[in-house]
Amino acid sequence: xxxxxxxxxxxxxxxxxTLPRLxxxxxxxxxxxxxxxxxxxxxxxxxxxxxxxxxxxAVKRLKELVR
Numbered sequence: 001x002x003x004x005x006x007x008x009x010x011x012x013x014x015x016x017x018t019l020p021r022l023x024x025x026x027x028x029x030x031x032x033x034x035x036x037x038x039x040x041x042x043x044x045x046x047x048x049x050x051x052x053x054x055x056x057x058a059v060k061r062l063k064e065l066v067r
Contacts, residue, residue, distance in 0.1 A: 018061075023054045
């Protein structure tokens with residue numbers, strides 16, 4: 001089980017490198033730091049709605065890669 005979890009983590013890390021910059025930054029701010037979309041939008045110069053879409057697209061892409 002540990003091996004599979006580590007392997008999935010590696011795939012996510014590799015997947016992050018393939019994401020467009022904004023998707024990657026939004027995902028990391030949201031997933032690692034727990035930032036809300038308002039804070040993410042302010043930090044990246046976008047809107048909360050756009051940040052939400054970037055996050056959704058990043059998660060969707062990463063899920064496809066981890067399967």
